[in-house]
Amino acid sequence: MRFSYWYSRMMAGRYGSDQLGLGLIVIYLVLVFLARLLGLPILSFLALALLVWGIFRIFSRNTSRRYQENAVFLKYWGRITHWFRTASGRFEGWRGRTLYRMNDKKTHRYFRCPSCKNTLRVPKGKGKIVITCPVCHTEFTKKT
Incomplete structure (x- = not known):
């Protein structure tokens, strides 16, 4: 204490x-x-x-x-x-x-838009395609 x-x-x-x-x-x-x-x-x-x-x-x-x-x-x-x-x-x-x-x-590929860098998902196996970005409407060609 x-x-x-x-x-x-x-x-x-x-x-x-x-x-x-x-x-x-x-x-x-x-x-x-x-x-x-x-x-x-x-x-x-x-x-x-x-x-x-x-x-x-x-x-x-x-x-x-x-x-x-x-x-x-x-x-x-x-x-x-x-x-x-x-x-x-x-x-x-x-x-x-x-x-x-x-x-x-197995079914899709992912690409980045060269302008806005947004990620885009496109179906696989379509060959060479023109991808249009839904955000900035830039078109670019890629092979799926």
Whole structure:
């Protein structure tokens, strides 16, 4: 009971931990692991500096400055996590188009319009044909 009382009194008015602090600890652990694995002492010093910075942030009484630092970190971290969250959607469309084309492989050919770069699907086995783009009305000749 005494330790928790002492700790709560000591931490009163201090910033405490936040997302940036957690990120610093994770980066510290990764750098220590890499320093041990690769045998590079410079990584150990860098990891130690990050750990000291993280501890300084936890015990700091300048809460407004620590809040601003965390807000900047969260802004960039949000962009990174958003990119990873939407990455599956970017690859989903590509995968769906590829599977669709694989099913059509025996019956149709795909060409790109030389003007607007639109993808056009034409039936296979018709010989040399003139293809008209439905978007820009450019005509070009291809062999199916």
